[in-house]
Amino acid sequence: MNGIHDMGGMQDMGPLEYEKNEPVFHAPWEKRTFAIWWATDAAPGYRYQAEILPPVEYLGLSYYARMLVAMTELLVAGGMITRAELETGQPMPGTRKGELLTLAQVPAELIKSEPSLRNLPIAPRFRTGQRVRARNLNPVTHTRLPRYARGKIGTIERDHGVYDFEDAEQQLDKKPQHVYSVRFAARELWGQEANQHDCVYVDMWDDYLERA
Amino acid sequence: MTTTRRDFLTAAVTAAGAAVTPDLAHAHEHDHAHDHDHQVVPSDPALRVKALESLLVEKGLVDRAALDAIVDAYEYKIGPRNGARVVARAWVDPAYKQRLLTNGAAAIAELGYSGPEGEQMMVVQNTPKVHNLVVCTLCSCYPWPVLGLPPVWYKSAPYRSRAVIDPRGLLREFGLHLPDDVELRVWDSTADLRYLVLPERPAGSEGLNEEELAAWVSRDSMIGTAKVVKPAEGVPA
Known part of the structure; x- marks a missing residue:
């Protein structure tokens, strides 16, 4: 989705606002939003829900407000809660049951690393040092291929191994494939005005790349 | 067990299908429905x-x-004190540093730090000739086990938009002026890897022990928007 979330390279977003000694959360509701998101494991699918917010809404909402809106949509879409229940605050029969994260499970969950790296015998399509071009793809669904890199030529710096393809997150076939660190010279991305020593590394799946 | 938990909502959403994968033809209809729904919740x-x-x-x-x-x-x-301990260990233990640069998540786990948003971590090293800066232009990806939750500015539109096109200008706003001939590497965390910058050990830190060194390491130095400097008297990093 060519949405407002894909903002790498935009120049009119205003000054950086830096808060010294910033607290982890700024309000109690942010804590509850984050914790519910964490406990219900709303991470998969959540990003796309945030990305399809209308741009004005996306920019107008804080990070945790977006999280709250997107998570609520996801819980409704997943059938855990209904809009009627949200209106009345009363549970109704007929919705899905989730798996409850209990207090006793939290300590182990906090340090658990679920391996995203897949141990699958899938051959890489590119090798380290190879020149590649990021494909010009414009899916209306979730993608991790930022607009600023599309059509640009870079170099495979490192093969990170096989990962599920995030673009296929909502599909049953997760299309596992190699992810590479691809180095793009700043001048390739932004033209000759850019510093000749600068570069941007983008992590890219096989499906994003073609031979250059 | 956790895999089940993680997969649960995804599976439910996949089952719900079209509800979260709207086709464009119905996008407007969908939005109108939202507007209506939003009016009935606080x-x-x-x-x-x-x-x-x-x-x-x-x-x-x-x-x-x-x-x-x-x-x-x-x-x-779960916050930047964890990352600071990792950095301090790397400064005093060359073998650990080597393991950290080779397999970040495994070396970080040696110090007891692991968990969500840190399954795969890559540590990138600053030198006198190379400076690294971490961003997530599409979202707010950040290495939680070592840095905790990201600050507001890291998640903000100004940072996410400019870090890739004008990183030097952005760093100047942080008070960091990079010489023109220093190679600036910006890492856009677009996939499942999370990035931690290993800053340079500063002058004046000779003779400090690991714990004292960790106290010098700021969160921002591990994102790449600052260098590690000797803390002012009585001011924590």
Whole structure:
């Protein structure tokens, strides 16, 4: 989705606002939003829900407000809660049951690393040092291929191994494939005005790349 | 067990299908429905999340005590002090540093730090000739086990938009002026890897022990928007 979330390279977003000694959360509701998101494991699918917010809404909402809106949509879409229940605050029969994260499970969950790296015998399509071009793809669904890199030529710096393809997150076939660190010279991305020593590394799946 | 938990909502959403994968033809209709729905829930996020929490608790989908424990962990335990200890260890132990640069997550786990948003971590090293800067242009990806939850500016539009096109200008706003001939590497965390910068050990830190060194390491130096400097008297990094 060519949405407002894909903002790498935009120049009119205003000054950086830096808060010294910033607290982890700024309000109690942010804590509850984050914790519910964490406990219900709303991470998969959540990003796309945030990305399809209308741009004005996306920019107008804080990070945790977006999280709250997107998570609520996801819980409704997943059938855990209904809009009627949200209106009345009363549970109704007929919705899905989730798996409850209990207090006793939290300590182990906090340090658990679920391996995203897949141990699958899938051959890489590119090798380290190879020149590649990021494909010009414009899916209306979730993608991790930022607009600023599309059509640009870079170099495979490192093969990170096989990962599920995030673009296929909502599909049953997760299309596992190699992810590479691809180095793009700043001048390739932004033209000759850019510093000749600068570069941007983008992590890219096989499906994003073609031979250059 | 966790895999089940992680997959649960995804599976439910996949089952719900079109509900979260709207085709463009119906996008407007969908938005209008949203506008209507939004009017019937409290506009104040504090009220909204309170209502949502109560409902989920009543339905047996969340446990309030578990929520409290999660908040407590991210407020007090999982934060940049973890990353600072990793950096200090790398400064005093060359073998550890080598392991850290080769397999970040495994070396970080040696110090007891692991968890969500840190399954795969890559540590990138600053030198006199190379400076690294981490961003997530599409979202706010950040290495939680070592840095905790990201600050507001890291998640903000100005940072995410400019870090890739004008990183030097952005760094100047942080007070960091990079010489023109230093190679600036910007890491856009677009996939499942999370990035931690290993800053240079500063002059004046000779003779400090690991714990003292860790106290010098700031969060920003591990994102790449600052260098590690000797802290001013009485001011923590």
